[in-house]
Amino acid sequence: SLLTVINDILDYSKIEAGxxxxxxxxxxxxxxxxxxxxVLAIRAQQKGLEYICMVDPEVPTFLRGDPGRLRQVITNLVGNAVKFTSKGEIAVRVTLDEEDDDHATIHFAISDTGIGISADRIDTLFEAFTQADASVTRKFGGTGLGLSISKRLCEIMGGRMGVKSKAGKGSTFWFTAIFEKQAKSAQPASDVVEIDVASLEGTRILAVDDNATxxxxxxxxxRSWNFRHDEAQSGKAALAKLRKAVKEKDPFVIVILDMQMPGMDGE
Structure with a gap:
């Protein structure tokens, strides 16, 4: 949109001026x-794409930094992934690179199953006003500023940005950012009900989803909670495993179901 273009130009101008x-x-x-x-899942679903976000358990929750700029970078990368993917999935993975008592370096990776990028174009991707090639601009539009701005924002947040891609095979854009960790005394009280995971160790659980990711x-x-885990990729396969488990007198206690699957869904 015109507003996005204007905001990109303003941000780029501010970055250049320090x-x-x-x-x-x-x-x-x-x-x-x-x-x-x-918000991002709706964009993906409007194109019939699966949207997945996974934050590893060891990633700290209570941080100090700029959540607005973090959202800006992720929104740009996911927006690009949705734009250049016609079928398949968009996956956001958040992991912990390293930490000490006061700081945490967080790693974000946004993967897609889209058109990918040829090797000879990757080196120039993060340059201002650059896109993979002219045909991309004609077909998808854009200013070519989003990646350049995102990369500079990551650097301002103490991190880096990079990409792994292959033409026709999809892309993974990744970035890191360093955040301060909130002191335990400053962390807000949580209204989330704590579950004694240790008391559930060994519980048998079946996960049913047609999406491999x-x-x-x-x-x-x-597995990080020491559950006895099994999986099925369809409703039919899940029923077969449930019946077998009952027959063997070792039934599943919990079943996690995807509500929307081809053939037989979780409803």
């Missing part, structure tokens, strides 16, 4: 991502 402001405020990383995902992310989370 006058771009970055806030340092307390924020909750997971709450920030949850609210952002509500979703199953992989669920497996990682469930």
């Amino acid at each position: 006058k771009l402001d970055v806030e340092i405020i307390d924020f909750d990383l997971r709450t920030t991502l949850d609210s952002l995902n509500d 979703n199953r992989l992310l669920l497996e990682k989370q469930l």
